[in-house]
Amino acid sequence: MNERTLWNDGPRVGAIGLGCMGMTWAYGTDPDSDDPAAVIAGALGLGVTLIDTSDVYGPFTNEELVGRALAGRRDEVTLATKGGLVANLLPDGTPDPTRLPYPDGSPGHLRDAIDASLRRLGVEHIDLYYLHRPDPATPVEDSIGVLADAVRAGKIGAIGVSEFSVEQLDRAQAVHPISAVQSELSLWTRDHLTTTLPWCVAHGAGFVPFSPLGRGFLTGAFREAAFAPDDFRARNPRFRPENLAANLAIVDAVEAVAAKYDATAAQAALAWVLAQGEQVVPIPGTRRLSRLAENAGAAALQLRPEDLASLDALPAPAGARY
Numbered sequence: 001m002n003e004r005t006l007w008n009d010g011p012r013v014g015a016i017g018l019g020c021m022g023m024t025w026a027y028g029t030d031p032d033s034d035d036p037a038a039v040i041a042g043a044l045g046l047g048v049t050l051i052d053t054s055d056v057y058g059p060f061t062n063e064e065l066v067g068r069a070l071a072g073r074r075d076e077v078t079l080a081t082k083g084g085l086v087a088n089l090l091p092d093g094t095p096d097p098t099r100l101p102y103p104d105g106s107p108g109h110l111r112d113a114i115d116a117s118l119r120r121l122g123v124e125h126i127d128l129y130y131l132h133r134p135d136p137a138t139p140v141e142d143s144i145g146v147l148a149d150a151v152r153a154g155k156i157g158a159i160g161v162s163e164f165s166v167e168q169l170d171r172a173q174a175v176h177p178i179s180a181v182q183s184e185l186s187l188w189t190r191d192h193l194t195t196t197l198p199w200c201v202a203h204g205a206g207f208v209p210f211s212p213l214g215r216g217f218l219t220g221a222f223r224e225a226a227f228a229p230d231d232f233r234a235r236n237p238r239f240r241p242e243n244l245a246a247n248l249a250i251v252d253a254v255e256a257v258a259a260k261y262d263a264t265a266a267q268a269a270l271a272w273v274l275a276q277g278e279q280v281v282p283i284p285g286t287r288r289l290s291r292l293a294e295n296a297g298a299a300a301l302q303l304r305p306e307d308l309a310s311l312d313a314l315p316a317p318a319g320a321r322y
Ligand SMILES: NC(=O)c1ccc[n+]([C@@H]2O[C@H](COP(=O)([O-])OP(=O)(O)OC[C@H]3O[C@@H](n4cnc5c(N)ncnc54)[C@H](OP(=O)(O)O)[C@@H]3O)[C@@H](O)[C@H]2O)c1
Pocket: 018, 019, 020, 021, 022, 027, 030, 052, 053, 132, 162, 163, 182, 183, 209, 210, 211, 212, 213, 214, 215, 216, 217, 219, 221, 266, 283, 284, 285, 286, 287, 288, 291, 292, 294, 295
């Protein structure tokens, strides 16, 4: 797979990364899933080397499975995790699928979270550690200050942030260089193209699009609103039956472009994301080896300008992001 440099003087990584979230969080269970360890090993075999997890996925179990899967192969990947987002739990201690996690960027929480992530991943060093969300109750400077301490202590190699505005990025950058921004970017979520992506270009930071397949929608695999209660999409506005039906026009257009290249809709959607900049490294999530290989194949797909333009011109989707 061709590689990209994630940030100025940063690591070289496969142009397509792997998001591990769905292996223990957000999308329920799927009988067609492959063993997560096999998917992660398969990723390495394909040159997919940016591996993305978070303490909140599970919560906690995702980091453990990523750590187990990478045992003995730690040095082959750029390992990224996140802290500062906390799951709501039900009285029995299991996650509450009906409530979104809440931010906690307080210094005490982040200090403990970094040490706990190192333990669960079974590593001495995390290559890229993101603040998962800005915390309205904690000044950005205080949260980033703790991450800067962790860089100096050798616990983390670089600082990333997720879902920050340009104003929050400027404040964070004044404390410590921000190496990567992870925010939602796909054919149906394009706000960052005119805001934080230009900020990354100007500051030599990487941009890591999450949910680059529109949580699976853009692949064409989810044409009906039939989600299990523990699947986040059952409550997501864009997947409500009336909005999903309206949004199918977007999938139809992606499939039409893909067909011109004998590619799949997933590959065309990812190729469009890759075309947004050289420092852009999307992290599509999958639990299936077949889809992993399909998504990795997008790194070799270059869409022609007229096809990029026709995708640029797609209408905004019906329904809010959350
Ligand atoms: N920073 C943040 O706040 C944040 C938020 C969300 C996600 N993320 C990160 O971003 C990663 C990716 O985002 P995401 O998982 O939300 O969304 P995504 O990558 O846009 O889509 C994942 C969904 O698409 C399906 N899928 C993947 N490849 C496919 C293919 N080729 N054909 C058909 N279906 C396919 C997956 O199903 P299967 O798994 O069943 O294959 C899953 O349901 C996550 O894993 C996580 O690491 C970060």
